[in-house]
Amino acid sequence: MKSPLNIISVIFVMASGGTLALSPSTKFLKGLNGLNGMPPLEPAPTPVINGGGDHHHQGSSVLVDKNLDDIFEQNRLWKADREATDPDYFKRLGAGHNPKYMWIGCADARVPANEIMGKDAGTVFVLRNVANMVISTDFNVMSALQFAVAVLKVDHIIVCGHYDCGGVRASLQNLDHVPPLENWLRNIRDVYRLHREELDGITDPEARHRRLVELNVVEQCINLFKTGVVQRRRVETYKSGQEYTTPRIHACVFDPKVGLLQKLEVDFHEYIDELHGIYDLYNVDDEYE
Numbered sequence: 001m002k003s004p005l006n007i008i009s010v011i012f013v014m015a016s017g018g019t020l021a022l023s024p025s026t027k028f029l030k031g032l033n034g035l036n037g038m039p040p041l042e043p044a045p046t047p048v049i050n051g052g053g054d055h056h057h058q059g060s061s062v063l064v065d066k067n068l069d070d071i072f073e074q075n076r077l078w079k080a081d082r083e084a085t086d087p088d089y090f091k092r093l094g095a096g097h098n099p100k101y102m103w104i105g106c107a108d109a110r111v112p113a114n115e116i117m118g119k120d121a122g123t124v125f126v127l128r129n130v131a132n133m134v135i136s137t138d139f140n141v142m143s144a145l146q147f148a149v150a151v152l153k154v155d156h157i158i159v160c161g162h163y164d165c166g167g168v169r170a171s172l173q174n175l176d177h178v179p180p181l182e183n184w185l186r187n188i189r190d191v192y193r194l195h196r197e198e199l200d201g202i203t204d205p206e207a208r209h210r211r212l213v214e215l216n217v218v219e220q221c222i223n224l225f226k227t228g229v230v231q232r233r234r235v236e237t238y239k240s241g242q243e244y245t246t247p248r249i250h251a252c253v254f255d256p257k258v259g260l261l262q263k264l265e266v267d268f269h270e271y272i273d274e275l276h277g278i279y280d281l282y283n284v285d286d287e288y289e
Helices: 004-008 024-033 069-085 089-093 113-117 139-151 166-171 181-194 196-200 205-226 228-239 268-279
Strands: 101-106 124-129 156-162 248-255 260-263
Touching (some): 101 139, 166 205, 181 196, 205 228, 205 248
Parallel strands (some): 101 124, 101 156, 156 248
């Protein structure tokens, strides 16, 4: 009996003229993927014909770095470089987890949190998703937030959007992107609805996109203020008499074209003062900062 791997795998055969032959099962799957004009379920692999320089694959077709050998080699080089410049680096890294920052950012590959912030490993607790959303029904977001605030007791939560955000661009299209992605994007459409007058007044499409990126960040920050775990921690730190209440919530935008991280000038009191009677879960004698 053939293994599942053999049944669904593509069989590359070097024939005259470099042609490729597909197994019958692969042809069947390919037919299903193209059914009713739907896009393929997974991209077709692009074979690369190796020359005689690679004795392991001489005369065969393979995918480039299909085993991620380069990734593991770069890890070894990174480890060696770290140990050469700081022999105790990994001892400190393995001694405990005590980050001061939580980063809620987009999953876009151009927005690596630690590198953008200039912070080392161990300093930033990172959560990333499509378009840096804080959605109350998302267990991943809410669980990470609870852990960061109630257990790690981070001092700062940074919500960072970025210009040229694919999720924000998709939300501006009157298209069904198909669930679950469409369900997710609907939350960005809701941000547009809340700020429709301002956004409709921006005639340049790119300027409108950039402004929606910013407004989406602001609304996700407000969503953080609504949560019980953030309110509870801020009341606790206010009553403890420390210098300022935590966690502090910061709205930021990164521009991948120039590499700059910018803090949005937002007066959150202006946004949330009128919402206290709706979303406040805890009462304090005085307004806390």
